[in-house]
Amino acid sequence: MPTYDYKCDACDHEFELFQSITADKKRKCPECGRLKLRRLIGPGAAIMFKGSGFYQTDYRSESYKQGAQAAKKAKSDGAAKGKSKEKGKDKKKAKPKSGSQGKKK
Numbered sequence: 001m002p003t004y005d006y007k008c009d010a011c012d013h014e015f016e017l018f019q020s021i022t023a024d025k026k027r028k029c030p031e032c033g034r035l036k037l038r039r040l041i042g043p044g045a046a047i048m049f050k051g052s053g054f055y056q057t058d059y060r061s062e063s064y065k066q067g068a069q070a071a072k073k074a075k076s077d078g079a080a081k082g083k084s085k086e087k088g089k090d091k092k093k094a095k096p097k098s099g100s101q102g103k104k105k
Contacts, residue, residue, distance in 0.1 A: 010036040 002021060007014045008029035017026065029037045060068075 005040040006037050007040055008032060008034065008037050010034040014040075 001018060003016050003018050005014065005016055006026060008031060011029060011032040011034070013029055013031040015030070025039050026037050027035050029035075
């Protein structure tokens with residue numbers, strides 16, 4: 001159950017009240033008895049993420065994300081160049097020599 005902050009507009013009395021989410025808002029001030037009580041929007045409690053899937057890196061700054069994306073692109077470009085070199089080597093190895101292997105007498 002959450003804790004709500006209340007303030008009376010008539011006498012400026014402030015207090016916290018521990019009540020259910022489904023409970024109605026209080027209207028009557030416990031100090032002066034007037035119907036000038038209002039619920040304040042508070043900072044709330046700390047958010048706790050439980051379970052897998054929540055990481056510190058999920059909320060990085062835009063500059064970090066751009067740098068990481070550039071590094072990832074550079075890495076993938078380097079890998080693509082390496083693969084094209086390997087393909088060329090494979091083709092050279094796959095060609096049979098024109099010596100005595102292909103001919104029978």
